Amino acid sequence: MKRLVCAALPSLVVLLVVTSCTKPDAGSPPPDNTTPGGSVQQQSSLFVQNAGNTKEYDFSTNDPAYWGINGFTLWSLPSSFAGQATFDKRDVTVKKNSGDGYAGYGIVFCGYDTGNPVVETFLLVMINTQQQYSVGEVTGSSYTPYTSSTWVSSGYLVKGYGVNNHVVITRDGSGVFALSLNGQQVMTFRDGRTPLQTGGADGYLVVISPQDSFPQTPVSICFTEN
Secondary structure, eight states, X not given: OOOOOOOOOOOOOOOEEEEEOOOSSOOOOOOSSOSSOXXXXXXXXXXXXXXXXXXXXXXXXXXXXXXXXXXXXXXXXOTTOOOBSSOOEEEEEEEEEESOTTSOEEEEEEEEEOOSSSOEEEEEEEEOTTSEEEEEEEETTEEEEOSSSSSEEOTTSOOSSSOOEEEXXXXXXXXXXXXXXXXXXXXXXXXXXXXXXXXXXXXXXXXXXXXXXXXXXXXXXXXXXX
């Protein structure tokens, strides 16, 4: 039986078939440490369910304990989420209000304990404020992109702070994942590794980059389930 834990393990070999269709001329190459790496921790207390809107989860921190020269990644699998034994869809609106514009933030899906050894793995979709996205797998503290490069530019994303971006990831009956940004499909991929990512826990993830300025400027992000 799959269990949910947080630990570290060696990186996996991933076999994928990926197609993409993105608009060019959006964003510029981000600095290092804007994707999961460095210290990776489950910190559910920082992802707070909004009392006035139970579909909204707010993340905010300027605690120097979560800052490091190699980056810091914080993630949560909210207990209010049932997860999906067979993954079907995540549909989330995300908005970053402050923090490093190149650092990733987004949604976690298909999370589970690999059991060999006891290590958490999950898939994720991240965006940043610079019209870029990344799709990949976190295993322990290792991030393996599924996109053609770590970050891919897309004019379908809305640039800047305080703006909503609608992120939808689906998986069909043949095992093909499809990512849409603001209503436009930008890529598909099939996870061909063993064990297959077919279902598990859902949640959120935020990267704190070395370019963040704590405690002066907090990282503040809003996630809303649609």
